[in-house]
Amino acid sequence: MTNQPLALVNGRLIDGTGGPVRERATVIIHGERIAEILDEQAPPATARVVDVGGATIMPGLIDCHMHHAPWAQSLVTHPEPLGLLMSRTVSALKETLESGVTTARDLGGLERGFVQAIDQGVIPGPRMQTSLIIVSPTNSLMDHHPVSGGAITARGRFESLPGLPLPWCDGPVAARAKVREVLRMGADVIKIAMTGSMTFPARRPHRPLFTQEELAAIVDEAHLEGVPVCCHAHGDPGALMAVRAGVDTIEHGTYLSEECAIEMAERGTWYVPTMCISTWHSTLSPESVRAHTAKMPERHQESIARAVRLGVRIAAGTDTNNRHGYGRTGMELELLVAAGLSEAQAISVATDASSQCMGMEKDVGTIAAGKFADLLILKSDPYEDIRILQDRSHLGAVMKGGELMYGSLPPASDASGGRLVESTA
CATH class of the missing domain: 2.30.40.10 (Urease, subunit C, domain 1)
Known part of the structure; x- marks a missing residue:
């Protein structure tokens, strides 16, 4: 140059x-x-x-919630060769950048080496932050352990990519230790799962997963290191518990209650609604998932309107993953406009506000x-x-x-x- x-x-x-x-x-x-x-x-x-x-x-554009390597947390459920999976991640990072996303946060799966490869110019990609894994308790969002027990390995309940810690921790002592382990392995943020998922009805989207004591240990240890905590949460009481524990972002917030939104506004908690994944679940997922997510986009729009009315800070994220394709962050802005934001507001959410959410406002966003x-x-x-x-x-x-x-x-x-x-x- x-x-x-x-x-x-x-x-x-x-x-x-x-x-x-x-x-x-x-x-x-x-x-x-x-x-x-x-x-x-x-x-x-x-x-x-x-x-x-x-x-x-x-x-x-800035996308605060992506998954370029979701396979890396569960190699047992992805039987393809490792080289093929990693090559797909390289391609996904390139596709994200070429679609106009120049900064992104990967919240589960992206090993630190991919970030270093981008920074050193080895592969193309956005400026990246990564959580490495999604920290979860046993029998929760990241527990893919089959009932047959056949996936137990020498390294843990299921094989993950070398360079990624296993996601489980139970009890406040183990939760604090897990945060330390994730930070030691190079995470920029801590990602936790506080409620169940929309794709697994048995793990309900409102049920709290971590206890208050576990949450307090996670947030305290991360904040001692100056690292934010990003929290997967769909609705109360799990989302409200997380906000009161001091997490920095609520990811998804599909069923954001008035009480929770008020708490978020008062505390300055960021809301990353990921409207894209609601739309994809209700239209593109298997029929068994579509059956219980049909009203999800409508409820999500109501949550966004509530957040805007109450002054909650909103950042952009898609929850993009290998199932739905990469380079689709522009869709999130269209959905934000459909939820009531102006075009100018939606662009500001995906640039200026998102840079603040990621703590990068001195370098990017405007x-x-x-x-x-x-x-x-x-x-x-x-x-x-x-x-x-x-x-x-x-x-x-x-x-x-x-x-x-x-x-x-x-x-x-x-x-x-x-x-x-x-x-x-």
């Missing part, structure tokens, strides 16, 4: 804060970061100039001087139609740290208009 500044001129700028579009804006990029934002001013004489021709420039040049160049205006973020034909380019990762940019010229031969990437 050249040290010469790059000036993206003649853009319609959506900066991620939820404000109006800034017409004929110029974004100056120096190295990996944004140096300056100009309004109808000439770029520096030293800059390479790319005229985007009135295209929309906006921050890269187009501002000093932040990484993680940008999308769109041929259309998402303020007019949020659905274009799901259509690759509207995506002209994806930039991460000032580097072109997908698509193309118009030829560069110097400040006087003379065309440059060198690449703009």
Whole structure:
């Protein structure tokens, strides 16, 4: 990458804060970061100039809840060769980035080495945080132990990818020790399962899984290390117990009660609703799952409206996994708009708010001087139609740290208009 500044001129700028579009804006990029934002001013004489021709420039999307390697927590239930499974994860990370997601949080399955491979430029992918596993008690969300007992191995109840700890812990002492183990193995966040799942009726979506004592130990140990706790929870009393214990995010919150939403607003707890997974469960899952999730999207929309009314902080997440395909974060924004947010609010949720939820607001989330040049160049205006973020034909380019990762940019010229031969990437 050249040290010469790059000036993206003649853009319609959506900066991620939820404000109006800034017409004929110029974004100056120096190295990996944004140096300056100009309004109808000439770029520096030293800059390479790319005229985007009135295209929309906006921050890269942020997805706070994804699963690029869900297979890694249960190799027994995935009989394919390990090399094939890992190759699919590499492909999934690339697909996520090329769809316009430049920052993501993986909440179960992604081993630390994948994050390091992205950071070192070995494989393409978003800026990543990972929880490694979903910390759970016995007989809960992550317990795939068959009744026959046939999956018991020397390493535990089922074989997981080397580099991942086993997910179970029972009792406050073991729960605290599990957090320490997960952090030792390189987790950026702690992910816990506090209620059952929508896909397993026997593990009910309201029933608390951890006790108050176990929750307190998990949250205390994580916060001592300065690490947030992300909590899978669908409804009360499990969700309310988790909020009162001090978790940092409620993931899903399908049945968010008034009482729980009030507590979240008062405590500053983030809400990552993952509307996508509700829609997928009710439409694409096996019939046995669809039968008890048919009303899930409607209830989810009611929960979001309640959260907005009460002032709960909302971030974007899809719960994307290998069953439903990657690169679909734009769908979450469409569903947020359907739940009552404006297009500008939905984009702000998936950029500015999500960067704050991940503790990365100093580096990503908005187009501002000093932040990484993680940008999308769109041929259309998402303020007019949020659905274009799901259509690759509207995506002209994806930039991460000032580097072109997908698509193309118009030829560069110097400040006087003379065309440059060198690449703009």
